Amino acid sequence: MRAILNVALLCSVVSLAGILPAAAQTTATPAVAAAQVQAPAGGGAPTCLKCHSTEAKVSPILQTPHAVKGDPHSPFGQEGCEACHGPSAAHVTSRKNEPAVVFKGPSTSSVAERNQQCLTCHQSGLRMNWQGSQHQRNDMACNDCHTIHVSKDPVLVKATQPEKCFTCHKEQRADSFKFSHHPVREGLVVCSDCHNPHGAPGPKLLKEFTVNDVCFTCHMEKRGPLLWEHQPVRESCITCHSPHGSTQARLLVQRSPYLCQECHANSGHQATPLAGQSLPGQIAANVRLMARGCVNCHTQIHGSNSPNGAFLTR
Ligand code: HEC
Ligand code: HEC
Ligand code: HEC
Ligand code: HEC
Ligand code: HEC
Ligand code: HEC
Ligand code: HEC
Ligand code: HEC
Ligand code: HEC
Ligand code: HEC
Known part of the structure; x- marks a missing residue:
């Protein structure tokens, strides 16, 4: 008798093992499998609002685009609350936090499972590159x-x-x-x-694909085309500017002359008293003294459209 029972048990385990993976395969993705264990309660939002309508942290949804019943793409135009929270028949009958209610509850669903609920409706548009971001x-x-x-x-x-x-x-x-x-x-x-x-x-x-294209969406005048370009400006605005904030004026990463002297030699310039001479240490000191305001003269630092603007001074 016991042997027969064991065999029967074994058989049912084997057949279950055979059936379960097949069942799992038919669900859309493994991530949402948990939500599909429960049957849908049906009846749309009113089913849930019977109990949840007076809750201050729930009812404001009724004023959002998600609650537009006339829109067949909206949750309320479809399964109601269950479009996001998943099929929740057991929750409705037990009146407790049954695990299948996505987003909240004792077994708060996994990130992938939650995102899947939203992405079923919002995969395209701005979310095109969500995966891997x-x-x-x-x-x-x-x-x-x-x-x-x-x-x-x-x-x-x-x-x-x-x-x-x-x-x-x-x-x-x-x-x-x-x-x-x-x-x-x-x-x-x-x-x-x-x-x-x-x-x-x-x-x-x-x-946008490049930093400059991002900046041009608002600072259009910097786009050009320009007769005389300043090479680093064409390459990237953030060579000289920090986009979020700076202790230097105009969001600059450094103040001049240091900013300019990252790339330009600080000797041989007409603006210095020792122009043309080569006394390295002294010249460096003088350049900082006399020519700290490089942009006082090189006003067209982003490029010039003047025929005489080769030195970005006009
Ligand atoms: C018969 C009453 C009843 C119905 C109908 C009902 N719920 Fe609930 N729900 C509850 C109770 C009670 C709780 C537990 C509240 C608590 O612990 O604060 C709860 C909890 C929840 C939670 C978790 C809240 C949390 O703080 O963790 C969610 C989400 C939820 N319900 C969604 C739904 C959805 C979606 C529906 C419709 C499919 C629904 N409920 C229908 C009674 C109900
Ligand atoms: C567009 C998707 C969406 C719809 C539709 C939706 N919910 Fe929610 N719900 C959420 C999310 C997401 C949370 C988690 C809290 C948050 O991040 O705002 C949540 C949280 C909750 C909670 C827990 C509130 C808390 O903070 O403790 C309850 C209860 C609930 N929802 C019930 C409902 C009911 C009832 C409906 C239908 C009238 C509904 N939800 C419709 C997405 C939705
Ligand atoms: C059943 C489909 C559906 C589901 C599920 C869904 N949405 Fe929506 N959502 C819509 C529709 C329809 C609109 C309104 C039309 C539009 O603006 O595109 C909308 C609008 C929005 C908006 C703009 C709201 C506004 O005030 O302009 C945001 C943000 C949003 N959804 C986020 C989410 C998130 C997050 C989730 C998952 C918790 C989610 N949606 C689940 C269909 C859905
Ligand atoms: C890091 C924060 C963040 C995350 C994570 C995020 N969003 Fe957004 N979402 C935003 C911001 C900010 C906006 C406003 C974008 C704008 O105005 O250009 C927005 C706008 C939206 C809109 C309305 C604009 C539109 O596309 O019509 C929808 C719908 C939306 N998000 C859905 C989602 C979904 C679905 C997810 C999860 C896959 C998600 N968001 C994750 C921050 C976020
Ligand atoms: C819950 C925390 C959180 C919130 C809220 C959040 N982020 Fe993030 N963000 C991260 C994490 C974590 C990373 C990836 C780690 C990193 O690269 O610094 C990241 C990366 C980024 C990056 C890319 C950084 C890189 O080096 O590639 C940008 C840009 C960004 N977030 C902008 C935003 C914006 C805009 C918002 C608001 C709409 C926002 N984040 C809200 C956590 C968050
Ligand atoms: C959404 C529009 C917008 C985008 C995109 C934008 N900016 Fe701006 N920018 C502004 C506004 C608005 C101001 C403030 C103008 C004012 O105060 O008169 C500003 C000011 C500035 C200033 C002067 C700051 C100061 O202290 O006077 C600099 C430099 C600047 N932006 C650089 C950039 C760079 C570099 C980028 C690209 C990474 C960029 N901006 C992208 C809107 C934008
Ligand atoms: C070689 C360094 C450098 C690069 C690269 C650069 N800038 Fe500037 N930018 C400056 C300097 C220096 C100032 C301050 C000018 C002044 O004080 O008169 C400035 C000022 C600004 C201002 C505020 C004053 C004005 O002219 O409107 C904006 C906006 C600005 N830059 C945007 C940009 C944008 C957009 C880019 C990329 C296309 C860019 N910058 C690339 C050096 C640079
Ligand atoms: C004016 C355009 C602009 C605005 C507004 C802006 N960012 Fe950025 N952000 C950028 C650029 C450009 C970069 C790339 C910087 C780089 O490559 O070094 C960046 C880089 C980042 C990074 C990556 C930082 C790193 O060091 O790699 C994060 C995180 C970030 N931004 C978050 C934010 C947040 C949060 C906000 C809103 C408070 C915001 N950004 C507003 C233009 C902007
Ligand atoms: C990231 C490096 C870099 C920075 C920072 C930089 N420049 Fe330039 N600058 C260049 C390059 C490269 C050229 C093109 C040189 C060439 O064509 O021979 C150039 C050209 C110039 C020219 C035109 C003269 C010529 O030889 O074509 C002037 C004037 C100038 N820069 C001034 C400045 C000033 C003023 C600053 C500071 C606000 C500055 N630059 C910051 C790299 C830089
Ligand atoms: C008093 C005005 C003035 C100041 C201040 C000034 N410049 Fe000039 N700069 C000029 C003029 C005018 C030219 C045209 C070439 C010439 O006549 O020598 C020039 C030419 C240049 C050139 C191209 C020729 C060369 O020597 O390579 C560069 C690069 C340059 N300046 C960078 C700078 C830098 C960096 C600063 C700040 C340290 C600066 N300038 C400060 C007026 C000035």
Whole structure:
């Protein structure tokens, strides 16, 4: 008798083992498998709102684009709350935090599982390069930045977006307090004017392929074309400027003459009293004394369109 039972048990284990992987294969991705263990409760948002409608931290979603029932692409136009939280029939009947409720609860779902819920609707557009991006690789979830149950997501508002980014990016926060800075703290420029936090084909999550193309979106007059170009300006603006903030005026990485003398010799210039002579140590001292304001004369430092602008002085 016992032997027969054991055989039967063994058989069921074997057959289960045969069936389970097959079942798992039919689910969309392993990441969302947990959410699909439960059946959907159905009935859309009203099913959930029976219990959750009065909660201050839940109901503001009703004022967002996600709750537009007339939009067939929106969660409320589809399965309602379950479009994000996953099929939750067991949760509804048990009235407890059943694990299948994605995003919150005792077994708070994995980052991959949560992101999959959002990406089913938001894969394209700005998220085209999400996979493999710096934030994705560092295990960030969409809702590390986005707050869903509020009438206006703070990360989408110019005045409040930087604070969200600053929670992790302390260096940029420090830069924003420096004497010269892009008016990010003032709410005129935002991180997402220059960066796409969802991923980018170029470096540093920049919205354009090159640094200069990013800068040109606002500083168009620097694009040219110019008759007389200053080579480092064509190469990269951040050779001389630090994008987030600097203790030097005009976001400069250094003040002149030191900035200019990184590349230009400090001897033989007409602006120095010892022009043309070669007394190395002394000349260096004099150049700094007499010609510290290189841009006082070389005013067209980004390039010139004057026929006589070869030396960037006009
Ligand atoms: C019959 C009442 C009831 C219904 C219907 C119901 N819930 Fe809940 N839900 C609860 C209770 C009770 C809790 C536990 C609350 C707590 O611990 O603060 C909860 C917790 C949750 C949580 C986790 C909150 C947290 O703080 O961890 C989520 C998410 C959630 N419910 C979503 C849903 C969704 C989505 C639906 C519809 C499919 C739904 N609920 C339907 C009663 C309900
Ligand atoms: C667009 C996706 C989305 C939809 C639709 C959605 N939620 Fe949520 N919900 C989330 C996310 C994400 C969280 C985690 C908290 C956060 O990051 O804002 C959450 C959190 C919650 C919580 C826990 C709140 C807390 O902070 O303790 C409850 C309860 C909840 N949702 C219920 C609902 C109910 C009920 C509905 C339908 C009326 C609903 N959700 C619709 C994405 C969604
Ligand atoms: C069932 C599809 C669906 C799901 C799931 C979904 N969204 Fe959306 N989402 C939409 C639609 C539709 C809009 C409104 C149309 C638009 O602006 O593209 C929208 C708008 C947004 C917006 C802009 C809101 C605004 O105020 O302008 C953000 C941000 C967003 N979703 C993030 C998320 C995140 C994060 C998740 C996962 C927690 C998520 N969505 C899940 C369909 C969805
Ligand atoms: C590092 C923070 C961060 C993360 C992580 C993040 N977002 Fe965003 N998201 C933003 C910011 C900032 C904006 C505003 C972008 C803009 O205005 O150009 C935005 C805008 C959006 C919008 C509305 C604009 C549009 O594309 O129509 C959607 C939808 C959205 N995000 C979905 C997602 C989804 C889905 C994920 C997860 C895969 C995600 N986001 C992860 C910061 C983030
Ligand atoms: C939860 C923490 C967190 C938040 C919030 C966050 N980031 Fe990040 N960010 C990271 C991590 C971790 C990395 C990858 C590590 C690194 O390269 O420094 C990263 C990388 C980056 C990079 C690329 C750095 C590089 O060297 O390639 C940029 C740009 C960036 N984040 C901008 C933003 C912006 C803009 C926001 C707000 C919309 C934001 N981040 C919000 C954690 C965060
Ligand atoms: C005016 C455009 C601009 C704005 C606004 C801006 N950035 Fe940047 N950011 C850049 C450029 C350009 C780089 C590339 C710097 C480099 O390659 O050395 C960069 C690099 C970064 C890096 C990588 C730093 C490193 O040393 O590798 C992070 C992180 C970052 N930015 C975060 C932010 C955050 C957070 C905000 C908002 C507070 C922000 N940025 C606003 C242009 C900008
Ligand atoms: C979203 C638009 C925008 C982008 C993109 C942008 N800037 Fe700016 N920039 C501004 C604004 C606005 C100011 C402030 C103008 C003012 O105060 O009159 C400014 C000011 C400056 C200043 C002068 C700062 C001062 O103290 O007077 C420099 C230098 C500068 N930007 C360089 C750059 C560089 C380099 C880039 C590319 C990495 C860049 N900007 C990208 C909008 C932008
Ligand atoms: C060789 C160094 C150098 C490079 C490279 C450079 N700049 Fe400048 N930039 C300066 C100096 C020096 C000043 C200060 C001029 C002054 O004080 O009159 C300045 C000032 C500025 C200003 C504020 C004053 C004005 O002219 O509007 C902006 C904006 C600016 N630069 C943008 C850019 C952009 C965009 C790029 C890339 C296309 C760039 N810079 C590349 C050296 C440089
Ligand atoms: C990153 C290196 C670099 C920096 C920093 C730099 N320059 Fe230049 N500069 C060059 C190069 C390269 C040329 C082109 C030289 C050539 O064509 O022989 C040039 C050309 C010039 C010219 C035109 C004269 C000529 O020989 O063509 C002037 C004037 C000039 N720079 C002034 C300055 C001033 C003033 C500063 C500081 C605000 C400065 N440069 C910063 C690299 C630099
Ligand atoms: C008093 C005005 C003035 C000042 C200050 C000045 N320059 Fe000049 N610079 C000129 C003029 C004018 C020329 C044209 C060439 C000539 O006549 O020698 C020139 C030519 C140049 C050239 C191209 C010729 C060469 O000698 O290679 C460079 C590079 C240059 N300056 C860099 C600088 C740097 C770097 C500084 C700051 C340390 C500086 N200049 C300060 C007026 C000035």
